[in-house]
Amino acid sequence: MDEIALKLSNLRTLLAQCGLDGILLRKASSFSWLTGGLSSVINTASSFGEASLLVTQEHAYLVTNTIEAPRFLEEDRVENQGWKIILQDWFSSESPLNTMTRGWRLGSDFPTPGFTDLSLEIARLRSILSPEEQNRLREVSSLCAQAMAEAAFAVRPGMSEYEISAVLAHACLNRGVEPIVRLIATDERIFRYRHPPATSKTLQRYAMLVLCGRKYGLVVSLTRLIHFGKLPDEIQRKARATAYVDAIALSATRTGRTLGDVFKDITLAYETTGYPDEWKLHHQGGPAGYEPREWIATLESQERVVSGQAYAWNPSITGTKSEDTILVKEEGFEILTEISAWPTLEIEVSGTLIRRPAILEI
Numbered sequence: 001m002d003e004i005a006l007k008l009s010n011l012r013t014l015l016a017q018c019g020l021d022g023i024l025l026r027k028a029s030s031f032s033w034l035t036g037g038l039s040s041v042i043n044t045a046s047s048f049g050e051a052s053l054l055v056t057q058e059h060a061y062l063v064t065n066t067i068e069a070p071r072f073l074e075e076d077r078v079e080n081q082g083w084k085i086i087l088q089d090w091f092s093s094e095s096p097l098n099t100m101t102r103g104w105r106l107g108s109d110f111p112t113p114g115f116t117d118l119s120l121e122i123a124r125l126r127s128i129l130s131p132e133e134q135n136r137l138r139e140v141s142s143l144c145a146q147a148m149a150e151a152a153f154a155v156r157p158g159m160s161e162y163e164i165s166a167v168l169a170h171a172c173l174n175r176g177v178e179p180i181v182r183l184i185a186t187d188e189r190i191f192r193y194r195h196p197p198a199t200s201k202t203l204q205r206y207a208m209l210v211l212c213g214r215k216y217g218l219v220v221s222l223t224r225l226i227h228f229g230k231l232p233d234e235i236q237r238k239a240r241a242t243a244y245v246d247a248i249a250l251s252a253t254r255t256g257r258t259l260g261d262v263f264k265d266i267t268l269a270y271e272t273t274g275y276p277d278e279w280k281l282h283h284q285g286g287p288a289g290y291e292p293r294e295w296i297a298t299l300e301s302q303e304r305v306v307s308g309q310a311y312a313w314n315p316s317i318t319g320t321k322s323e324d325t326i327l328v329k330e331e332g333f334e335i336l337t338e339i340s341a342w343p344t345l346e347i348e349v350s351g352t353l354i355r356r357p358a359i360l361e362i
Contacts, residue, residue: 031053050067
Protein backbone atom coordinates (compact mmCIF):
# COMPACT_ATOMS: atom_id res chain seq x y z
CA MET A 1 0.00 0.00 0.00
CA ASP A 2 1.22 3.50 -0.72
CA GLU A 3 1.68 6.05 2.03
CA ILE A 4 -1.74 7.73 1.82
CA ALA A 5 -3.67 4.48 1.32
CA LEU A 6 -2.04 2.99 4.40
CA LYS A 7 -2.95 6.02 6.51
CA LEU A 8 -6.55 5.92 5.30
CA SER A 9 -6.67 2.22 6.18
CA ASN A 10 -5.41 2.98 9.70
CA LEU A 11 -8.01 5.73 10.14
CA ARG A 12 -10.78 3.39 8.97
CA THR A 13 -9.65 0.79 11.48
CA LEU A 14 -9.91 3.50 14.15
CA LEU A 15 -13.37 4.40 12.84
CA ALA A 16 -14.54 0.83 13.24
CA GLN A 17 -13.02 0.49 16.71
CA CYS A 18 -14.80 3.66 17.90
CA GLY A 19 -18.11 2.92 16.18
CA LEU A 20 -18.06 6.21 14.26
CA ASP A 21 -19.38 7.27 10.85
CA GLY A 22 -16.45 9.55 10.06
CA ILE A 23 -13.34 11.33 11.31
CA LEU A 24 -12.85 15.04 10.65
CA LEU A 25 -9.23 16.21 10.61
CA ARG A 26 -9.06 19.95 11.23
CA LYS A 27 -5.43 20.50 12.27
CA ALA A 28 -2.86 21.63 9.73
CA SER A 29 -0.51 18.92 11.00
CA SER A 30 -3.08 16.21 10.24
CA PHE A 31 -3.73 17.68 6.78
CA SER A 32 -0.03 17.47 5.88
CA TRP A 33 0.22 13.97 7.33
CA LEU A 34 -2.70 12.56 5.36
CA THR A 35 -1.87 14.30 2.05
CA GLY A 36 1.77 13.24 1.90
CA GLY A 37 3.24 16.58 2.87
CA LEU A 38 0.88 19.16 1.34
CA SER A 39 0.05 22.30 3.30
CA SER A 40 -3.25 23.95 4.24
CA VAL A 41 -1.49 26.70 6.21
CA ILE A 42 -2.15 30.37 5.46
CA ASN A 43 -1.87 31.87 8.95
CA THR A 44 1.19 30.32 10.64
CA ALA A 45 -0.05 31.58 14.01
CA SER A 46 -2.94 29.12 13.86
CA SER A 47 -2.94 25.34 14.40
CA PHE A 48 -5.65 25.09 11.74
CA GLY A 49 -5.32 25.50 8.01
CA GLU A 50 -7.80 26.52 5.34
CA ALA A 51 -8.96 22.97 4.61
CA SER A 52 -10.21 19.95 6.54
CA LEU A 53 -10.27 16.25 5.67
CA LEU A 54 -13.26 13.97 6.29
CA VAL A 55 -12.68 10.22 6.18
CA THR A 56 -15.48 7.65 6.13
CA GLN A 57 -15.36 3.92 5.47
CA GLU A 58 -16.17 4.51 1.78
CA HIS A 59 -14.88 7.98 0.90
CA ALA A 60 -12.24 10.62 1.61
CA TYR A 61 -13.25 14.28 1.32
CA LEU A 62 -11.28 17.52 1.23
CA VAL A 63 -13.35 20.39 2.59
CA THR A 64 -12.31 23.93 1.67
CA ASN A 65 -13.57 27.28 0.38
CA THR A 66 -13.58 28.94 -3.03
CA ILE A 67 -10.48 30.97 -2.19
CA GLU A 68 -8.23 27.96 -1.57
CA ALA A 69 -9.71 25.40 -3.97
CA PRO A 70 -7.86 26.52 -7.16
CA ARG A 71 -4.48 26.07 -5.49
CA PHE A 72 -5.35 22.64 -4.10
CA LEU A 73 -6.67 21.52 -7.49
CA GLU A 74 -4.13 23.13 -9.85
CA GLU A 75 -0.85 23.10 -7.92
CA ASP A 76 -1.34 20.29 -5.40
CA ARG A 77 -3.52 18.15 -7.70
CA VAL A 78 -5.35 16.72 -4.72
CA GLU A 79 -7.86 14.91 -6.95
CA ASN A 80 -4.99 12.66 -8.08
CA GLN A 81 -4.79 11.47 -4.45
CA GLY A 82 -8.45 10.46 -4.58
CA TRP A 83 -9.94 13.32 -2.57
CA LYS A 84 -13.53 14.31 -3.29
CA ILE A 85 -13.91 18.09 -2.94
CA ILE A 86 -16.58 19.64 -0.72
CA LEU A 87 -16.64 23.32 -1.61
CA GLN A 88 -18.09 26.25 0.32
CA ASP A 89 -18.38 29.85 -0.83
CA TRP A 90 -16.13 31.94 1.37
CA PHE A 91 -19.01 34.36 2.04
CA SER A 92 -21.57 31.68 2.89
CA SER A 93 -22.61 30.82 6.42
CA GLU A 94 -24.19 27.57 5.20
CA SER A 95 -21.78 24.65 5.46
CA PRO A 96 -22.36 21.79 3.01
CA LEU A 97 -20.29 19.62 5.35
CA ASN A 98 -22.74 20.20 8.20
CA THR A 99 -25.65 19.34 5.92
CA MET A 100 -23.99 16.14 4.68
CA THR A 101 -22.99 14.87 8.14
CA ARG A 102 -26.16 15.78 10.03
CA GLY A 103 -26.92 12.92 12.42
CA TRP A 104 -23.51 11.29 11.95
CA ARG A 105 -21.31 10.12 14.81
CA LEU A 106 -18.03 11.93 14.17
CA GLY A 107 -14.57 11.93 15.69
CA SER A 108 -12.03 14.74 15.44
CA ASP A 109 -8.31 15.35 15.85
CA PHE A 110 -9.09 18.33 18.08
CA PRO A 111 -11.44 18.60 21.09
CA THR A 112 -14.73 19.78 19.56
CA PRO A 113 -18.20 19.87 21.15
CA GLY A 114 -20.34 17.05 19.80
CA PHE A 115 -17.35 15.11 18.42
CA THR A 116 -15.45 12.18 19.92
CA ASP A 117 -11.98 13.48 20.80
CA LEU A 118 -9.43 11.32 18.97
CA SER A 119 -6.56 13.81 19.22
CA LEU A 120 -4.17 11.48 21.06
CA GLU A 121 -5.02 8.46 18.89
CA ILE A 122 -4.37 10.46 15.73
CA ALA A 123 -1.16 11.97 17.17
CA ARG A 124 0.06 8.40 17.72
CA LEU A 125 -0.74 7.53 14.11
CA ARG A 126 1.04 10.69 12.89
CA SER A 127 4.11 9.86 14.96
CA ILE A 128 4.95 6.60 13.13
CA LEU A 129 6.65 7.71 9.92
CA SER A 130 6.58 5.73 6.70
CA PRO A 131 9.84 5.23 4.74
CA GLU A 132 8.80 8.12 2.46
CA GLU A 133 8.21 10.37 5.45
CA GLN A 134 11.51 9.36 7.02
CA ASN A 135 13.33 10.45 3.87
CA ARG A 136 11.46 13.76 3.87
CA LEU A 137 12.34 14.20 7.55
CA ARG A 138 16.03 13.68 6.77
CA GLU A 139 15.80 16.39 4.11
CA VAL A 140 14.06 18.84 6.45
CA SER A 141 16.58 18.07 9.22
CA SER A 142 19.51 18.72 6.92
CA LEU A 143 18.03 22.04 5.79
CA CYS A 144 17.36 23.11 9.39
CA ALA A 145 20.89 22.16 10.45
CA GLN A 146 22.30 24.19 7.55
CA ALA A 147 20.12 27.16 8.50
CA MET A 148 21.14 26.95 12.15
CA ALA A 149 24.82 26.78 11.22
CA GLU A 150 24.54 29.76 8.86
CA ALA A 151 22.79 31.85 11.49
CA ALA A 152 24.94 30.78 14.44
CA PHE A 153 28.23 31.48 12.70
CA ALA A 154 26.91 34.92 11.70
CA VAL A 155 26.15 35.96 15.30
CA ARG A 156 28.33 38.72 16.72
CA PRO A 157 28.37 40.75 19.95
CA GLY A 158 26.28 43.89 19.64
CA MET A 159 23.54 42.20 17.60
CA SER A 160 20.09 42.42 19.10
CA GLU A 161 18.06 39.30 19.73
CA TYR A 162 15.67 40.54 17.04
CA GLU A 163 18.56 40.67 14.56
CA ILE A 164 19.68 37.15 15.47
CA SER A 165 16.12 35.89 15.07
CA ALA A 166 15.87 37.58 11.67
CA VAL A 167 19.11 35.98 10.48
CA LEU A 168 17.83 32.56 11.54
CA ALA A 169 14.45 33.14 9.87
CA HIS A 170 16.13 34.24 6.63
CA ALA A 171 18.39 31.19 6.62
CA CYS A 172 15.33 28.95 6.99
CA LEU A 173 13.03 30.67 4.51
CA ASN A 174 15.81 30.82 1.93
CA ARG A 175 15.82 27.00 2.08
CA GLY A 176 12.04 26.62 1.87
CA VAL A 177 11.66 25.91 5.60
CA GLU A 178 9.08 27.67 7.79
CA PRO A 179 10.71 28.74 11.09
CA ILE A 180 7.57 28.12 13.16
CA VAL A 181 9.42 28.52 16.49
CA ARG A 182 12.41 30.82 17.02
CA LEU A 183 13.56 31.42 20.58
CA ILE A 184 16.55 33.69 21.06
CA ALA A 185 18.15 34.63 24.38
CA THR A 186 21.40 36.36 25.21
CA ASP A 187 23.49 36.53 28.37
CA GLU A 188 21.39 36.65 31.56
CA ARG A 189 18.13 35.89 29.72
CA ILE A 190 19.42 32.36 29.03
CA PHE A 191 19.53 31.79 32.78
CA ARG A 192 16.14 33.35 33.49
CA TYR A 193 13.81 31.92 30.85
CA ARG A 194 13.32 28.46 29.33
CA HIS A 195 11.11 29.92 26.56
CA PRO A 196 12.71 33.26 25.58
CA PRO A 197 11.10 35.12 22.65
CA ALA A 198 13.54 37.58 21.07
CA THR A 199 13.77 41.12 22.45
CA SER A 200 15.70 44.27 21.61
CA LYS A 201 18.43 43.28 24.09
CA THR A 202 21.91 43.22 22.54
CA LEU A 203 24.35 40.34 22.81
CA GLN A 204 27.42 40.74 24.98
CA ARG A 205 28.97 37.24 25.29
CA TYR A 206 26.47 34.37 25.36
CA ALA A 207 23.66 33.47 22.92
CA MET A 208 21.13 30.65 22.59
CA LEU A 209 19.32 29.91 19.32
CA VAL A 210 16.32 27.55 19.32
CA LEU A 211 14.58 26.47 16.11
CA CYS A 212 11.56 24.39 15.15
CA GLY A 213 11.52 24.29 11.35
CA ARG A 214 8.72 22.89 9.17
CA LYS A 215 8.66 21.63 5.58
CA TYR A 216 6.26 19.06 4.05
CA GLY A 217 4.39 19.47 7.34
CA LEU A 218 7.22 17.75 9.22
CA VAL A 219 8.82 19.62 12.12
CA VAL A 220 12.36 19.23 13.43
CA SER A 221 13.86 20.91 16.50
CA LEU A 222 17.39 21.86 17.50
CA THR A 223 19.20 24.24 19.84
CA ARG A 224 22.73 25.67 19.73
CA LEU A 225 24.64 27.95 22.12
CA ILE A 226 27.52 30.32 21.39
CA HIS A 227 29.94 32.04 23.78
CA PHE A 228 32.39 34.81 22.90
CA GLY A 229 35.55 34.44 24.95
CA LYS A 230 36.56 31.71 27.38
CA LEU A 231 33.62 29.74 28.72
CA PRO A 232 33.18 30.20 32.51
CA ASP A 233 33.76 27.02 34.54
CA GLU A 234 30.19 26.99 35.89
CA ILE A 235 28.65 27.06 32.40
CA GLN A 236 31.13 24.42 31.25
CA ARG A 237 30.11 22.09 34.09
CA LYS A 238 26.43 22.61 33.39
CA ALA A 239 26.91 22.12 29.66
CA ARG A 240 28.62 18.77 30.18
CA ALA A 241 25.94 17.69 32.67
CA THR A 242 23.19 18.65 30.21
CA ALA A 243 24.97 16.78 27.42
CA TYR A 244 25.12 13.73 29.68
CA VAL A 245 21.37 13.86 30.34
CA ASP A 246 20.75 14.23 26.60
CA ALA A 247 23.01 11.27 25.78
CA ILE A 248 21.13 9.15 28.34
CA ALA A 249 17.81 10.22 26.78
CA LEU A 250 18.96 9.25 23.29
CA SER A 251 20.38 5.93 24.44
CA ALA A 252 17.23 5.13 26.43
CA THR A 253 14.89 5.75 23.48
CA ARG A 254 14.79 2.14 22.29
CA THR A 255 11.97 0.28 20.58
CA GLY A 256 9.60 -1.47 22.95
CA ARG A 257 10.33 0.71 25.97
CA THR A 258 7.61 2.91 27.41
CA LEU A 259 8.09 6.66 27.40
CA GLY A 260 7.65 6.52 31.18
CA ASP A 261 10.71 4.26 31.39
CA VAL A 262 12.71 6.64 29.20
CA PHE A 263 11.59 9.60 31.30
CA LYS A 264 12.65 7.84 34.48
CA ASP A 265 16.14 7.34 33.01
CA ILE A 266 16.22 11.05 32.21
CA THR A 267 15.34 12.08 35.77
CA LEU A 268 17.96 9.68 37.17
CA ALA A 269 20.54 11.25 34.85
CA TYR A 270 19.76 14.69 36.26
CA GLU A 271 20.26 13.27 39.74
CA THR A 272 23.58 11.65 38.74
CA THR A 273 24.93 14.98 37.48
CA GLY A 274 24.07 16.72 40.75
CA TYR A 275 21.09 18.68 39.40
CA PRO A 276 18.17 16.50 40.59
CA ASP A 277 15.37 19.07 40.31
CA GLU A 278 16.21 20.81 37.03
CA TRP A 279 13.91 18.53 35.00
CA LYS A 280 10.96 20.05 36.85
CA LEU A 281 11.65 23.49 35.33
CA HIS A 282 10.84 22.50 31.74
CA HIS A 283 9.37 19.57 29.82
CA GLN A 284 11.94 17.13 28.45
CA GLY A 285 10.44 16.58 24.99
CA GLY A 286 8.92 13.55 23.34
CA PRO A 287 7.83 12.16 19.97
CA ALA A 288 8.05 14.63 17.08
CA GLY A 289 6.67 14.49 13.55
CA TYR A 290 3.96 16.82 12.30
CA GLU A 291 3.99 18.82 15.54
CA PRO A 292 7.10 20.03 17.38
CA ARG A 293 6.05 17.39 19.94
CA GLU A 294 3.16 15.10 19.11
CA TRP A 295 2.79 14.76 22.88
CA ILE A 296 4.99 15.47 25.88
CA ALA A 297 6.55 12.53 27.73
CA THR A 298 6.10 12.21 31.49
CA LEU A 299 6.80 9.58 34.14
CA GLU A 300 3.25 8.27 33.62
CA SER A 301 3.51 7.87 29.82
CA GLN A 302 2.63 4.31 28.81
CA GLU A 303 3.12 4.71 25.04
CA ARG A 304 5.92 2.55 23.66
CA VAL A 305 8.81 3.66 21.50
CA VAL A 306 8.32 2.42 17.93
CA SER A 307 10.77 2.15 15.07
CA GLY A 308 10.10 4.94 12.59
CA GLN A 309 9.29 7.55 15.21
CA ALA A 310 11.16 10.85 15.50
CA TYR A 311 12.05 12.22 18.92
CA ALA A 312 13.25 15.59 20.11
CA TRP A 313 14.52 15.56 23.70
CA ASN A 314 15.51 18.93 25.15
CA PRO A 315 17.12 18.62 28.59
CA SER A 316 18.20 21.86 30.19
CA ILE A 317 20.11 22.91 33.29
CA THR A 318 19.69 26.60 34.07
CA GLY A 319 21.85 28.46 31.55
CA THR A 320 22.41 25.47 29.22
CA LYS A 321 20.37 23.23 26.92
CA SER A 322 20.90 20.34 24.52
CA GLU A 323 18.49 19.48 21.68
CA ASP A 324 18.50 17.60 18.38
CA THR A 325 15.96 15.55 16.45
CA ILE A 326 16.54 11.81 16.09
CA LEU A 327 14.93 8.97 14.15
CA VAL A 328 14.42 5.70 16.03
CA LYS A 329 15.40 2.53 14.17
CA GLU A 330 15.32 -1.12 15.18
CA GLU A 331 19.08 -1.08 15.71
CA GLY A 332 19.29 2.24 17.55
CA PHE A 333 18.85 5.89 16.57
CA GLU A 334 20.01 8.32 13.91
CA ILE A 335 20.78 11.94 14.84
CA LEU A 336 19.24 13.97 12.03
CA THR A 337 20.17 17.57 12.88
CA GLU A 338 23.91 17.26 13.44
CA ILE A 339 26.05 20.18 12.27
CA SER A 340 29.36 18.77 11.04
CA ALA A 341 31.40 21.90 11.81
CA TRP A 342 30.02 22.21 15.35
CA PRO A 343 32.19 21.25 18.37
CA THR A 344 30.95 18.24 20.33
CA LEU A 345 31.20 16.61 23.74
CA GLU A 346 31.73 12.85 23.81
CA ILE A 347 29.60 11.13 26.44
CA GLU A 348 30.08 7.44 27.21
CA VAL A 349 26.85 5.52 27.84
CA SER A 350 27.11 1.76 28.43
CA GLY A 351 30.40 1.56 26.55
CA THR A 352 29.19 3.64 23.58
CA LEU A 353 30.36 7.18 22.83
CA ILE A 354 27.54 9.56 22.00
CA ARG A 355 28.42 12.99 20.63
CA ARG A 356 26.36 15.93 21.78
CA PRO A 357 26.77 19.55 20.70
CA ALA A 358 29.11 21.62 22.86
CA ILE A 359 28.85 25.36 23.34
CA LEU A 360 30.63 27.06 20.43
CA GLU A 361 33.44 29.25 21.79
CA ILE A 362 34.52 32.12 19.53
